Amino acid sequence: AARFNWEDALNLRSALSEDEISIADTAHDFCQEVLQPKVIEGYRTEEFDRNIMQEIGAVGLLGPTIDGYGCAGANNVSYGLIAREVERVDSGYRSAMSVQSSLVMHPINVFGTQEQKDRFLPKLATGEMIGCFGLTEPNHGSDPGSMETVAKPHPTKKGVFVLNGAKTWITNAPIADLFVVWAKLDGKIRGFLVERSQVPEGSLATPAIKNKTALRASITGMIQMDGVEIPEENMFPEISGLKGPFTCLNSARFGIAWGTMGALEESIRLARNYSLERKQFGNPLAKYQLIQMKLANALTDANYGLLACLQVGRLKDAGEEAPEMISMIKRQNCDRALQNSRALMEVFGGNAASDEYNITRIAHNLQVVQTYEGQSDIHAMILGRAMTGESAFF
Numbered sequence: 001a002a003r004f005n006w007e008d009a010l011n012l013r014s015a016l017s018e019d020e021i022s023i024a025d026t027a028h029d030f031c032q033e034v035l036q037p038k039v040i041e042g043y044r045t046e047e048f049d050r051n052i053m054q055e056i057g058a059v060g061l062l063g064p065t066i067d068g069y070g071c072a073g074a075n076n077v078s079y080g081l082i083a084r085e086v087e088r089v090d091s092g093y094r095s096a097m098s099v100q101s102s103l104v105m106h107p108i109n110v111f112g113t114q115e116q117k118d119r120f121l122p123k124l125a126t127g128e129m130i131g132c133f134g135l136t137e138p139n140h141g142s143d144p145g146s147m148e149t150v151a152k153p154h155p156t157k158k159g160v161f162v163l164n165g166a167k168t169w170i171t172n173a174p175i176a177d178l179f180v181v182w183a184k185l186d187g188k189i190r191g192f193l194v195e196r197s198q199v200p201e202g203s204l205a206t207p208a209i210k211n212k213t214a215l216r217a218s219i220t221g222m223i224q225m226d227g228v229e230i231p232e233e234n235m236f237p238e239i240s241g242l243k244g245p246f247t248c249l250n251s252a253r254f255g256i257a258w259g260t261m262g263a264l265e266e267s268i269r270l271a272r273n274y275s276l277e278r279k280q281f282g283n284p285l286a287k288y289q290l291i292q293m294k295l296a297n298a299l300t301d302a303n304y305g306l307l308a309c310l311q312v313g314r315l316k317d318a319g320e321e322a323p324e325m326i327s328m329i330k331r332q333n334c335d336r337a338l339q340n341s342r343a344l345m346e347v348f349g350g351n352a353a354s355d356e357y358n359i360t361r362i363a364h365n366l367q368v369v370q371t372y373e374g375q376s377d378i379h380a381m382i383l384g385r386a387m388t389g390e391s392a393f394f
Protein backbone atom coordinates (compact mmCIF):
# COMPACT_ATOMS: atom_id res chain seq x y z
CA ALA A 1 0.00 0.00 0.00
CA ALA A 2 1.14 3.55 -0.66
CA ARG A 3 1.98 6.04 2.07
CA PHE A 4 -0.49 8.92 2.33
CA ASN A 5 1.01 12.22 1.19
CA TRP A 6 -1.12 15.15 2.37
CA GLU A 7 0.61 17.40 -0.17
CA ASP A 8 -0.80 15.34 -3.05
CA ALA A 9 -3.52 13.41 -1.25
CA LEU A 10 -5.07 11.58 -4.22
CA ASN A 11 -1.79 11.35 -6.15
CA LEU A 12 -2.74 13.74 -8.95
CA ARG A 13 0.86 13.57 -10.11
CA SER A 14 0.42 9.93 -11.09
CA ALA A 15 -2.24 10.99 -13.60
CA LEU A 16 0.01 13.56 -15.34
CA SER A 17 2.34 13.05 -18.28
CA GLU A 18 6.05 13.76 -18.06
CA ASP A 19 5.59 16.97 -20.04
CA GLU A 20 2.81 18.13 -17.73
CA ILE A 21 4.93 17.41 -14.65
CA SER A 22 7.84 19.27 -16.14
CA ILE A 23 5.70 22.35 -16.94
CA ALA A 24 4.11 22.26 -13.48
CA ASP A 25 7.51 22.02 -11.79
CA THR A 26 8.95 24.87 -13.88
CA ALA A 27 5.94 27.01 -13.04
CA HIS A 28 6.17 26.07 -9.37
CA ASP A 29 9.85 27.00 -9.08
CA PHE A 30 9.37 30.26 -10.97
CA CYS A 31 6.36 31.29 -8.90
CA GLN A 32 8.02 30.49 -5.59
CA GLU A 33 11.36 32.11 -6.50
CA VAL A 34 10.18 35.18 -8.39
CA LEU A 35 6.57 35.96 -7.47
CA GLN A 36 6.28 34.82 -3.86
CA PRO A 37 8.89 37.29 -2.52
CA LYS A 38 7.03 40.22 -4.13
CA VAL A 39 3.51 39.46 -3.03
CA ILE A 40 3.16 40.97 0.44
CA GLU A 41 4.62 44.28 -0.72
CA GLY A 42 2.64 44.17 -3.98
CA TYR A 43 -0.58 43.66 -2.04
CA ARG A 44 0.27 46.42 0.45
CA THR A 45 1.12 49.05 -2.12
CA GLU A 46 -1.47 47.98 -4.71
CA GLU A 47 1.17 48.48 -7.37
CA PHE A 48 1.61 46.05 -10.26
CA ASP A 49 5.05 46.36 -11.82
CA ARG A 50 4.68 45.64 -15.54
CA ASN A 51 8.02 43.80 -15.48
CA ILE A 52 6.16 40.99 -13.71
CA MET A 53 4.41 40.20 -16.99
CA GLN A 54 7.76 40.05 -18.78
CA GLU A 55 9.13 37.74 -16.11
CA ILE A 56 6.13 35.43 -16.52
CA GLY A 57 6.57 35.59 -20.30
CA ALA A 58 10.28 34.81 -20.12
CA VAL A 59 9.58 31.37 -18.62
CA GLY A 60 7.02 30.59 -21.31
CA LEU A 61 3.89 30.82 -19.17
CA LEU A 62 1.90 33.29 -21.33
CA GLY A 63 -0.49 31.89 -23.93
CA PRO A 64 0.98 28.45 -23.24
CA THR A 65 -1.64 26.53 -25.24
CA ILE A 66 -0.94 28.47 -28.45
CA ASP A 67 1.20 26.88 -31.15
CA GLY A 68 3.81 29.20 -32.66
CA TYR A 69 4.33 32.96 -32.14
CA GLY A 70 6.84 32.16 -29.38
CA CYS A 71 4.26 30.23 -27.33
CA ALA A 72 4.74 26.82 -25.73
CA GLY A 73 2.04 24.81 -27.56
CA ALA A 74 1.16 22.90 -24.39
CA ASN A 75 -2.19 21.26 -23.62
CA ASN A 76 -5.06 22.59 -21.52
CA VAL A 77 -4.14 20.47 -18.51
CA SER A 78 -0.74 22.18 -18.52
CA TYR A 79 -2.44 25.57 -18.65
CA GLY A 80 -4.47 24.56 -15.61
CA LEU A 81 -1.35 23.42 -13.76
CA ILE A 82 0.29 26.79 -14.46
CA ALA A 83 -2.77 28.67 -13.15
CA ARG A 84 -2.65 26.53 -10.00
CA GLU A 85 1.00 27.43 -9.40
CA VAL A 86 0.52 31.16 -10.01
CA GLU A 87 -2.57 31.30 -7.79
CA ARG A 88 -0.74 29.35 -5.08
CA VAL A 89 1.11 32.66 -4.71
CA ASP A 90 -1.75 35.09 -5.32
CA SER A 91 -5.06 35.27 -7.17
CA GLY A 92 -4.14 38.73 -8.44
CA TYR A 93 -1.02 37.49 -10.21
CA ARG A 94 -3.08 34.66 -11.70
CA SER A 95 -5.60 37.29 -12.84
CA ALA A 96 -2.95 39.31 -14.65
CA MET A 97 -1.63 36.14 -16.27
CA SER A 98 -4.96 34.59 -17.21
CA VAL A 99 -6.35 37.79 -18.71
CA GLN A 100 -3.27 37.98 -20.93
CA SER A 101 -3.40 34.28 -21.88
CA SER A 102 -7.11 33.38 -22.00
CA LEU A 103 -8.85 36.67 -22.60
CA VAL A 104 -6.42 38.45 -24.94
CA MET A 105 -4.09 35.96 -26.66
CA HIS A 106 -6.70 33.19 -26.96
CA PRO A 107 -9.31 35.28 -28.84
CA ILE A 108 -6.64 36.71 -31.12
CA ASN A 109 -5.50 33.18 -31.82
CA VAL A 110 -8.98 31.78 -32.53
CA PHE A 111 -10.81 34.81 -33.98
CA GLY A 112 -7.99 37.02 -35.29
CA THR A 113 -6.80 37.53 -38.83
CA GLN A 114 -3.30 36.33 -39.73
CA GLU A 115 -2.16 39.94 -39.64
CA GLN A 116 -3.57 40.45 -36.12
CA LYS A 117 -1.88 37.26 -34.91
CA ASP A 118 1.49 38.21 -36.39
CA ARG A 119 1.30 41.73 -35.05
CA PHE A 120 0.21 41.03 -31.48
CA LEU A 121 0.85 37.45 -30.34
CA PRO A 122 4.68 37.48 -30.21
CA LYS A 123 4.78 40.65 -28.09
CA LEU A 124 1.99 39.42 -25.82
CA ALA A 125 3.86 36.11 -25.37
CA THR A 126 6.94 37.88 -24.02
CA GLY A 127 4.91 40.27 -21.89
CA GLU A 128 6.42 43.24 -23.73
CA MET A 129 2.84 44.12 -24.61
CA ILE A 130 0.14 43.91 -21.91
CA GLY A 131 -3.46 43.18 -22.81
CA CYS A 132 -6.84 43.50 -21.13
CA PHE A 133 -10.41 42.37 -21.79
CA GLY A 134 -13.30 44.80 -21.62
CA LEU A 135 -16.69 43.18 -21.26
CA THR A 136 -18.18 44.42 -17.95
CA GLU A 137 -19.75 47.88 -17.89
CA PRO A 138 -20.91 50.08 -15.00
CA ASN A 139 -24.55 49.08 -15.62
CA HIS A 140 -24.03 45.54 -16.97
CA GLY A 141 -21.98 42.91 -15.13
CA SER A 142 -23.72 39.54 -14.94
CA ASP A 143 -25.78 40.54 -17.98
CA PRO A 144 -23.19 41.59 -20.56
CA GLY A 145 -25.66 41.02 -23.40
CA SER A 146 -27.28 44.35 -22.47
CA MET A 147 -24.03 46.32 -22.93
CA GLU A 148 -24.24 49.97 -24.04
CA THR A 149 -20.81 50.42 -25.64
CA VAL A 150 -21.23 51.00 -29.37
CA ALA A 151 -19.08 50.96 -32.48
CA LYS A 152 -20.10 52.96 -35.54
CA PRO A 153 -18.47 53.53 -38.91
CA HIS A 154 -16.70 56.92 -38.87
CA PRO A 155 -18.96 59.52 -40.55
CA THR A 156 -16.23 60.73 -42.91
CA LYS A 157 -13.11 58.51 -42.66
CA LYS A 158 -13.48 55.37 -44.73
CA GLY A 159 -12.50 52.07 -43.08
CA VAL A 160 -12.53 53.51 -39.56
CA PHE A 161 -14.77 52.60 -36.60
CA VAL A 162 -15.54 54.91 -33.70
CA LEU A 163 -16.05 53.42 -30.22
CA ASN A 164 -18.00 55.11 -27.43
CA GLY A 165 -18.80 53.75 -23.97
CA ALA A 166 -17.26 52.67 -20.68
CA LYS A 167 -16.00 49.40 -19.28
CA THR A 168 -15.28 48.96 -15.59
CA TRP A 169 -13.49 46.56 -13.23
CA ILE A 170 -11.04 45.67 -15.99
CA THR A 171 -7.92 43.76 -14.91
CA ASN A 172 -4.70 45.28 -16.33
CA ALA A 173 -6.56 48.22 -17.97
CA PRO A 174 -4.47 51.09 -16.50
CA ILE A 175 -1.21 49.60 -17.84
CA ALA A 176 -2.54 47.85 -20.95
CA ASP A 177 -1.18 48.52 -24.44
CA LEU A 178 -3.90 46.48 -26.13
CA PHE A 179 -7.61 46.34 -25.27
CA VAL A 180 -9.96 43.61 -26.44
CA VAL A 181 -13.17 45.63 -26.34
CA TRP A 182 -16.62 44.12 -26.87
CA ALA A 183 -19.09 46.61 -28.35
CA LYS A 184 -22.31 46.59 -30.36
CA LEU A 185 -22.12 47.30 -34.08
CA ASP A 186 -25.58 47.52 -35.64
CA GLY A 187 -26.95 45.90 -32.44
CA LYS A 188 -24.59 42.88 -32.62
CA ILE A 189 -21.70 42.29 -30.19
CA ARG A 190 -18.34 42.39 -31.98
CA GLY A 191 -14.74 42.28 -30.75
CA PHE A 192 -12.30 45.16 -31.39
CA LEU A 193 -8.56 45.44 -30.81
CA VAL A 194 -7.77 48.90 -29.50
CA GLU A 195 -4.10 49.88 -29.40
CA ARG A 196 -3.39 52.60 -26.86
CA SER A 197 -0.59 54.10 -28.95
CA GLN A 198 -2.77 54.41 -32.07
CA VAL A 199 -5.93 56.16 -30.89
CA PRO A 200 -6.59 59.93 -31.04
CA GLU A 201 -5.26 61.75 -28.01
CA GLY A 202 -7.80 62.25 -25.25
CA SER A 203 -10.24 59.67 -26.63
CA LEU A 204 -9.16 56.84 -24.30
CA ALA A 205 -8.80 57.03 -20.51
CA THR A 206 -8.00 54.12 -18.20
CA PRO A 207 -8.20 55.32 -14.58
CA ALA A 208 -7.21 52.79 -11.93
CA ILE A 209 -9.75 51.68 -9.33
CA LYS A 210 -7.79 52.34 -6.15
CA ASN A 211 -8.13 51.16 -2.55
CA LYS A 212 -9.48 47.73 -3.39
CA THR A 213 -10.22 45.40 -0.49
CA ALA A 214 -8.95 42.36 -2.41
CA LEU A 215 -6.85 41.42 -5.46
CA ARG A 216 -4.58 44.31 -4.56
CA ALA A 217 -1.52 42.72 -6.18
CA SER A 218 -3.16 43.09 -9.60
CA ILE A 219 -4.16 46.36 -11.18
CA THR A 220 -7.77 47.05 -12.11
CA GLY A 221 -9.38 50.01 -13.82
CA MET A 222 -11.85 51.45 -16.27
CA ILE A 223 -11.77 51.84 -20.05
CA GLN A 224 -13.45 55.12 -20.94
CA MET A 225 -13.92 55.56 -24.68
CA ASP A 226 -15.01 58.87 -26.12
CA GLY A 227 -14.57 58.79 -29.88
CA VAL A 228 -11.87 56.11 -29.99
CA GLU A 229 -11.01 55.62 -33.68
CA ILE A 230 -9.64 52.30 -34.87
CA PRO A 231 -9.07 50.90 -38.36
CA GLU A 232 -11.60 48.29 -39.45
CA GLU A 233 -8.83 45.69 -39.75
CA ASN A 234 -8.71 45.78 -35.92
CA MET A 235 -12.10 44.09 -35.63
CA PHE A 236 -12.34 40.30 -35.32
CA PRO A 237 -13.71 39.49 -38.77
CA GLU A 238 -16.14 36.63 -38.25
CA ILE A 239 -17.30 36.27 -34.69
CA SER A 240 -20.42 38.07 -33.51
CA GLY A 241 -22.77 37.80 -30.52
CA LEU A 242 -22.04 36.75 -26.94
CA LYS A 243 -20.36 33.63 -28.27
CA GLY A 244 -17.22 35.76 -28.86
CA PRO A 245 -16.56 36.84 -25.27
CA PHE A 246 -17.89 33.59 -23.85
CA THR A 247 -15.46 31.51 -25.89
CA CYS A 248 -12.69 33.43 -24.12
CA LEU A 249 -14.41 32.98 -20.78
CA ASN A 250 -14.59 29.20 -21.22
CA SER A 251 -10.82 29.15 -21.25
CA ALA A 252 -10.34 31.64 -18.40
CA ARG A 253 -12.96 30.00 -16.16
CA PHE A 254 -11.27 26.64 -16.68
CA GLY A 255 -8.00 28.22 -15.48
CA ILE A 256 -9.73 29.74 -12.46
CA ALA A 257 -11.10 26.35 -11.42
CA TRP A 258 -7.49 25.09 -11.23
CA GLY A 259 -6.12 28.34 -9.80
CA THR A 260 -8.46 28.42 -6.82
CA MET A 261 -7.26 24.96 -5.87
CA GLY A 262 -3.71 26.33 -5.75
CA ALA A 263 -4.90 29.12 -3.42
CA LEU A 264 -6.70 26.56 -1.25
CA GLU A 265 -3.68 24.25 -1.14
CA GLU A 266 -1.56 27.16 0.05
CA SER A 267 -4.14 27.99 2.75
CA ILE A 268 -3.95 24.37 3.91
CA ARG A 269 -0.16 24.38 4.00
CA LEU A 270 -0.06 27.63 5.95
CA ALA A 271 -2.74 26.56 8.44
CA ARG A 272 -1.24 23.11 8.99
CA ASN A 273 2.19 24.53 9.68
CA TYR A 274 0.83 27.21 11.97
CA SER A 275 -1.26 24.68 13.91
CA LEU A 276 1.83 22.57 14.56
CA GLU A 277 3.81 25.54 15.90
CA ARG A 278 1.19 27.39 17.94
CA LYS A 279 0.47 26.01 21.39
CA GLN A 280 -2.60 26.66 23.54
CA PHE A 281 -3.77 24.77 26.63
CA GLY A 282 -0.44 22.99 26.64
CA ASN A 283 -0.69 21.41 23.19
CA PRO A 284 -0.09 22.39 19.59
CA LEU A 285 -3.36 23.52 17.97
CA ALA A 286 -2.84 20.62 15.55
CA LYS A 287 -3.71 18.20 18.33
CA TYR A 288 -7.29 19.44 18.64
CA GLN A 289 -10.11 17.73 16.79
CA LEU A 290 -11.81 20.92 15.66
CA ILE A 291 -8.60 22.15 14.06
CA GLN A 292 -8.07 18.80 12.37
CA MET A 293 -11.65 18.90 11.07
CA LYS A 294 -10.96 22.22 9.33
CA LEU A 295 -7.78 20.84 7.78
CA ALA A 296 -9.44 17.60 6.68
CA ASN A 297 -12.42 19.40 5.11
CA ALA A 298 -10.15 21.71 3.16
CA LEU A 299 -7.82 18.92 2.01
CA THR A 300 -10.74 16.84 0.78
CA ASP A 301 -12.28 19.71 -1.17
CA ALA A 302 -8.94 20.69 -2.72
CA ASN A 303 -8.25 17.19 -3.97
CA TYR A 304 -11.76 16.51 -5.23
CA GLY A 305 -11.56 19.85 -7.00
CA LEU A 306 -8.24 19.09 -8.65
CA LEU A 307 -9.41 15.72 -9.95
CA ALA A 308 -12.54 17.32 -11.40
CA CYS A 309 -10.30 19.90 -13.11
CA LEU A 310 -8.14 17.14 -14.52
CA GLN A 311 -11.17 15.32 -15.91
CA VAL A 312 -12.52 18.47 -17.59
CA GLY A 313 -9.00 19.27 -18.81
CA ARG A 314 -8.65 15.87 -20.42
CA LEU A 315 -12.04 16.34 -22.11
CA LYS A 316 -11.02 19.83 -23.24
CA ASP A 317 -7.82 18.45 -24.72
CA ALA A 318 -9.93 15.93 -26.62
CA GLY A 319 -12.34 18.68 -27.75
CA GLU A 320 -15.17 17.06 -25.78
CA GLU A 321 -15.88 19.58 -23.03
CA ALA A 322 -19.19 21.41 -22.63
CA PRO A 323 -19.32 24.97 -21.20
CA GLU A 324 -21.60 23.70 -18.41
CA MET A 325 -18.80 21.42 -17.20
CA ILE A 326 -16.61 24.49 -16.86
CA SER A 327 -19.41 26.32 -15.02
CA MET A 328 -19.58 23.38 -12.62
CA ILE A 329 -15.88 23.34 -11.73
CA LYS A 330 -15.55 27.15 -11.71
CA ARG A 331 -18.44 27.47 -9.26
CA GLN A 332 -17.64 24.52 -7.04
CA ASN A 333 -13.93 25.23 -6.74
CA CYS A 334 -14.40 28.95 -6.09
CA ASP A 335 -17.03 28.23 -3.44
CA ARG A 336 -15.04 25.51 -1.72
CA ALA A 337 -11.81 27.50 -1.83
CA LEU A 338 -13.54 30.56 -0.37
CA GLN A 339 -15.38 28.71 2.37
CA ASN A 340 -12.40 26.61 3.44
CA SER A 341 -9.91 29.46 3.38
CA ARG A 342 -12.25 31.47 5.61
CA ALA A 343 -12.46 28.54 8.02
CA LEU A 344 -8.66 28.17 7.97
CA MET A 345 -8.27 31.86 8.80
CA GLU A 346 -9.75 30.96 12.19
CA VAL A 347 -6.77 28.69 12.92
CA PHE A 348 -4.53 31.78 13.02
CA GLY A 349 -6.49 33.55 15.76
CA GLY A 350 -5.51 37.20 16.00
CA ASN A 351 -2.53 36.66 13.72
CA ALA A 352 -4.95 36.33 10.79
CA ALA A 353 -5.18 40.11 11.04
CA SER A 354 -1.48 40.45 10.18
CA ASP A 355 -0.72 40.38 6.45
CA GLU A 356 2.55 38.57 7.14
CA TYR A 357 0.58 35.38 7.77
CA ASN A 358 -0.86 35.58 4.21
CA ILE A 359 -4.06 33.67 4.97
CA THR A 360 -6.40 36.67 4.98
CA ARG A 361 -5.06 37.95 1.66
CA ILE A 362 -5.84 34.57 0.13
CA ALA A 363 -9.38 34.44 1.53
CA HIS A 364 -10.20 38.03 0.54
CA ASN A 365 -8.91 37.43 -2.98
CA LEU A 366 -11.14 34.38 -3.31
CA GLN A 367 -14.24 36.48 -2.63
CA VAL A 368 -13.51 38.34 -5.88
CA VAL A 369 -12.57 35.21 -7.77
CA GLN A 370 -15.96 33.76 -6.82
CA THR A 371 -17.55 36.91 -8.31
CA TYR A 372 -15.71 37.57 -11.55
CA GLU A 373 -16.12 35.50 -14.71
CA GLY A 374 -19.66 34.69 -13.62
CA GLN A 375 -20.58 34.90 -9.93
CA SER A 376 -21.27 31.44 -8.43
CA ASP A 377 -25.04 31.88 -8.43
CA ILE A 378 -24.89 32.77 -12.13
CA HIS A 379 -23.10 29.47 -12.78
CA ALA A 380 -25.74 27.67 -10.69
CA MET A 381 -28.36 29.09 -13.04
CA ILE A 382 -26.33 28.11 -16.12
CA LEU A 383 -26.37 24.54 -14.74
CA GLY A 384 -30.03 24.77 -13.75
CA ARG A 385 -30.93 25.95 -17.24
CA ALA A 386 -29.04 23.04 -18.79
CA MET A 387 -30.81 20.61 -16.47
CA THR A 388 -34.36 21.92 -16.87
CA GLY A 389 -34.44 23.85 -20.13
CA GLU A 390 -35.80 26.85 -18.16
CA SER A 391 -33.79 30.10 -18.03
CA ALA A 392 -33.92 31.76 -14.60
CA PHE A 393 -32.06 34.88 -15.77
CA PHE A 394 -34.76 37.11 -17.18
Ligand code: TGC
Binds near residue numbers: 099143144243393
Ligand atom coordinates in the same frame (compact mmCIF):
# COMPACT_ATOMS: atom_id res chain seq x y z
P1 TGC B 1 -27.22 33.07 -23.64
O1 TGC B 1 -28.55 32.99 -24.29
O2 TGC B 1 -26.85 32.09 -22.61
O3 TGC B 1 -26.08 33.03 -24.76
C1 TGC B 1 -26.02 33.98 -25.81
C2 TGC B 1 -25.13 33.41 -26.90
O4 TGC B 1 -23.83 33.12 -26.38
C3 TGC B 1 -23.56 31.71 -26.51
N1 TGC B 1 -22.90 31.24 -25.29
C4 TGC B 1 -21.72 30.65 -25.26
N2 TGC B 1 -20.85 30.34 -26.24
C5 TGC B 1 -19.72 29.74 -25.90
N3 TGC B 1 -19.41 29.45 -24.61
C6 TGC B 1 -20.25 29.73 -23.59
N4 TGC B 1 -19.91 29.47 -22.32
C7 TGC B 1 -21.47 30.36 -23.89
N5 TGC B 1 -22.51 30.81 -23.16
C8 TGC B 1 -23.38 31.33 -24.02
C9 TGC B 1 -24.90 31.06 -26.65
O5 TGC B 1 -24.79 29.82 -27.33
C10 TGC B 1 -25.65 32.09 -27.47
O6 TGC B 1 -25.23 31.99 -28.80
P2 TGC B 1 -26.25 32.33 -30.00
O7 TGC B 1 -25.44 32.02 -31.24
O8 TGC B 1 -27.42 31.44 -29.78
O9 TGC B 1 -26.59 33.77 -29.85
O10 TGC B 1 -27.08 34.55 -23.09
P3 TGC B 1 -27.70 35.19 -21.80
O11 TGC B 1 -27.79 36.65 -22.06
O12 TGC B 1 -28.92 34.44 -21.35
O13 TGC B 1 -26.47 34.92 -20.80
C11 TGC B 1 -26.67 34.79 -19.49
C12 TGC B 1 -25.37 34.33 -18.78
C13 TGC B 1 -25.63 34.47 -17.33
C14 TGC B 1 -25.11 32.88 -19.11
C15 TGC B 1 -24.13 35.08 -19.16
O14 TGC B 1 -24.41 36.34 -19.53
C16 TGC B 1 -23.02 35.02 -18.10
O15 TGC B 1 -22.25 34.06 -18.03
N6 TGC B 1 -22.81 36.10 -17.27
C17 TGC B 1 -21.65 36.24 -16.46
C18 TGC B 1 -20.82 37.38 -16.99
C19 TGC B 1 -19.35 37.12 -16.95
O16 TGC B 1 -18.88 35.99 -16.81
N7 TGC B 1 -18.57 38.17 -17.08
C20 TGC B 1 -17.16 38.03 -17.11
C21 TGC B 1 -16.46 39.32 -17.42
S1 TGC B 1 -14.74 39.08 -17.74
C22 TGC B 1 -14.03 38.89 -16.25
O17 TGC B 1 -14.65 38.85 -15.24
C23 TGC B 1 -12.58 38.75 -16.27
S2 TGC B 1 -11.87 38.68 -14.70
C24 TGC B 1 -10.40 38.08 -15.20
C25 TGC B 1 -9.37 38.00 -14.17
O18 TGC B 1 -8.97 39.05 -13.62
O19 TGC B 1 -8.87 36.86 -13.94
Ligand code: FAD
Binds near residue numbers: 099142374393
Ligand atom coordinates in the same frame (compact mmCIF):
# COMPACT_ATOMS: atom_id res chain seq x y z
P1 FAD C 1 -24.01 42.18 -10.64
O1 FAD C 1 -24.24 41.63 -11.99
O2 FAD C 1 -24.63 43.48 -10.28
O3 FAD C 1 -24.44 41.07 -9.59
C1 FAD C 1 -24.57 41.33 -8.19
C2 FAD C 1 -25.14 40.09 -7.50
O4 FAD C 1 -26.44 39.80 -8.05
C3 FAD C 1 -24.29 38.83 -7.75
O5 FAD C 1 -24.26 38.07 -6.56
C4 FAD C 1 -25.04 38.09 -8.85
O6 FAD C 1 -24.86 36.69 -8.78
C5 FAD C 1 -26.48 38.47 -8.51
N1 FAD C 1 -27.35 38.40 -9.71
C6 FAD C 1 -27.23 39.07 -10.88
N2 FAD C 1 -28.21 38.72 -11.73
C7 FAD C 1 -28.94 37.79 -11.11
C8 FAD C 1 -30.09 37.01 -11.48
N3 FAD C 1 -30.64 37.09 -12.69
N4 FAD C 1 -30.59 36.12 -10.57
C9 FAD C 1 -30.01 36.00 -9.34
N5 FAD C 1 -28.93 36.69 -8.93
C10 FAD C 1 -28.40 37.58 -9.81
N6 FAD C 1 -14.77 42.22 -16.08
C11 FAD C 1 -14.22 42.26 -17.33
O7 FAD C 1 -14.92 42.39 -18.33
N7 FAD C 1 -12.87 42.17 -17.51
C12 FAD C 1 -12.01 42.03 -16.46
O8 FAD C 1 -10.79 41.94 -16.66
C13 FAD C 1 -12.57 42.02 -15.14
N8 FAD C 1 -11.73 41.97 -14.06
C14 FAD C 1 -12.27 42.12 -12.80
C15 FAD C 1 -11.41 42.28 -11.70
C16 FAD C 1 -11.92 42.51 -10.43
C17 FAD C 1 -10.98 42.76 -9.29
C18 FAD C 1 -13.32 42.54 -10.23
C19 FAD C 1 -13.93 42.78 -8.87
C20 FAD C 1 -14.18 42.36 -11.31
C21 FAD C 1 -13.66 42.17 -12.60
N9 FAD C 1 -14.52 42.11 -13.72
C22 FAD C 1 -13.98 42.11 -14.99
C23 FAD C 1 -15.95 42.27 -13.56
C24 FAD C 1 -16.68 41.01 -13.12
O9 FAD C 1 -16.76 40.08 -14.18
C25 FAD C 1 -18.08 41.40 -12.61
O10 FAD C 1 -17.90 42.06 -11.37
C26 FAD C 1 -18.98 40.19 -12.46
O11 FAD C 1 -19.31 39.63 -13.72
C27 FAD C 1 -20.30 40.53 -11.72
O12 FAD C 1 -20.90 41.67 -12.26
P2 FAD C 1 -21.33 42.88 -11.29
O13 FAD C 1 -20.16 43.22 -10.44
O14 FAD C 1 -21.91 43.94 -12.14
O15 FAD C 1 -22.44 42.27 -10.35
